[in-house]
Amino acid sequence: xxxxxxxxxxxxxxxxxxxxxxxxxxxxxxxxxxxxxxxxxxxxxxxxxxxxxxxxxxxxxxxxxxxxxxxxxxxxxxxxxxxxxxxxxxxxxxxxxxxxxxxxxxxxxxxxxxxxxxxxxxxxxxxxxxxxxxxxxxxxxxxxxxxxxxxxxxxxxxxxxxxxxxxxxxxxxxxxxxxxxxxxxxxxxxxxxxxxxxxxxxxxxxxxxxxxxxxxxxxxxxxxxxxxxxxxxxxxxxxxxxxxxxxxxxxxxxxxxxxxxxxxxxxxxxxxxxxxxxxxxxxxxxxxxxxxxxxxxxxxxxxxxxxxxxxxxxxxxxxxxxxxxxxxxxxxxxxxxxxxxxxxxxx
Numbered sequence: 136x137x138x139x140x141x142x143x144x145x146x147x148x149x150x151x152x153x154x155x156x157x158x159x160x161x162x163x164x165x166x167x168x169x170x171x172x173x174x175x176x177x178x179x180x181x182x183x184x185x186x187x188x189x190x191x192x193x194x195x196x197x198x199x200x201x202x203x204x205x206x207x208x209x210x211x212x213x214x215x216x217x218x219x220x221x222x223x224x225x226x227x228x229x230x231x232x233x234x235x236x237x238x239x240x241x242x243x244x245x246x247x248x249x250x251x252x253x254x255x256x257x258x259x260x261x262x263x264x265x266x267x268x269x270x271x272x273x274x275x276x277x278x279x280x281x282x283x284x285x286x287x288x289x290x291x292x293x294x295x296x297x298x299x300x301x302x303x304x305x306x307x308x309x310x311x312x313x314x315x316x317x318x319x320x321x322x323x324x325x326x327x328x329x330x331x332x333x334x335x336x337x338x339x340x341x342x343x344x345x346x347x348x349x350x351x352x353x354x355x356x357x358x359x360x361x362x363x364x365x366x367x368x369x370x371x372x373x374x375x376x377x378x379x380x381x382x383x384x385x386x387x388x389x390x391x392x393x394x395x396x397x398x399x400x401x402x403x404x405x406x407x408x409x410x411x412x413x414x415x416x417x418x419x420x421x422x423x424x425x426x427x428x429x430x431x432x433x434x435x436x437x438x439x440x441x442x443x444x445x446x447x448x449x450x451x452x453x454x455x456x457x458x459x460x461x462x463x464x465x466x467x468x469x470x471x472x473x474x475x476x477x478x479x480x481x482x
Contacts, residue, residue, distance in 0.1 A: 159287045168261045171235065171262065174233055175187075186232070188413075190424070191415050194417050195416075200305075203333050203335070204368050205369070219253070225419070225434050226257050228439035229262065231439075235263060236265060254266070267289075267331060269314065273317035275320045278324050289326050293330055296345045328354070328356050330346060330357075330359070331358075331361065334363075334385050346360075357395065359394075361397065364460050366426055398457065400456065401456035408454060412424050426460060432476065436480075449472065
């Protein structure tokens with residue numbers, strides 16, 4: 136029965152994802168994006184493994200100090216970020232390996248003065264363009280520039296539907312109000328709107344459908360509910376992991392076609408292990424996903440295609456129903472895999 140449920144939910148999720156992708160392509164109106172999509176499906180049919188999504192974290196800087204932030208890894212310092220030209224080359228390499236879409240993230244990506252140029256370049260070469268932001272810098276003028284640059288979708292983080300609780304969690308007064316204002320600007324300029332929700336113990340207990348109701352008033356297009364990763368500021372705090380009962384509550388949101396969650400069922404494999412995603416951090420390091428701090432290589436040292444090829448050819452890992460970072464054994468196996476891939480790149 137679980138296998139049957141997995142297949143049904145996987146099919147539903149695929150159809151929902153396809154519908155959201157079609158909407159983005161309609162908004163995109165880009166012939167290069169259509170060519171890139173055809174290239175992606177040709178590569179898949181020929182046995183290659185192009186990633187569906189790439190996250191390009193353009194900075195670690197952020198005005199918020201969210202307790203669940205996975206970017207704040209012990210020992211990681213804000214050294215020189217990728218330059219504009221290095222980011223542009225990274226985007227070109229993402230296109231070359233067949234990536235469908237890029238998510239500009241951070242830190243807070245709107246802190247980069249060149250973010251509009253980066254979005255415009257990604258749009259020009261045929262990548263669907265998305266962004267994840269806390270919304271604090273998303274002014275009307277900023278939204279207008281993002282639209283002109285070709286941004287297809289913007290996700291704004293909401294940690295609680297109570298403004299005071301949200302701002303306290305984000306350690307920054309006024310963040311909730313600015314986020315809601317940002318959704319309004321995105322709607323004004325016809326940019327697809329996504330609410331990014333952290334599924335904490337408190338949020339699950341209070342009812343996650345509160346966020347759906349808030350989103351309806353804001354007329355958001357979709358929601359992404361993210362589970363805690365025991366990394367970054369949550370390192371060593373396994374009590375933040377969701378229980379199976381809490382995961383079941385989260386999974387019930389799949390009745391809404393606009394909702395995306397991680398691990399659809401207890402049998403769902405990690406998306407990075409299914410070779411659907413990769414991440415490039417502000418230092419140029421390539422990681423299996425944005426939350427993973429283990430490095431596969433660096434785009435400043437060798438071509439991304441070589442790193443990705445080594446990664447997918449060596450990948451024999453599974454983590455079903457849970458993030459590998461949240462299990463000591465899975466985490467060590469992932470670390471060893473990344474170290475092996477990186478070492479072979481240096482040899």
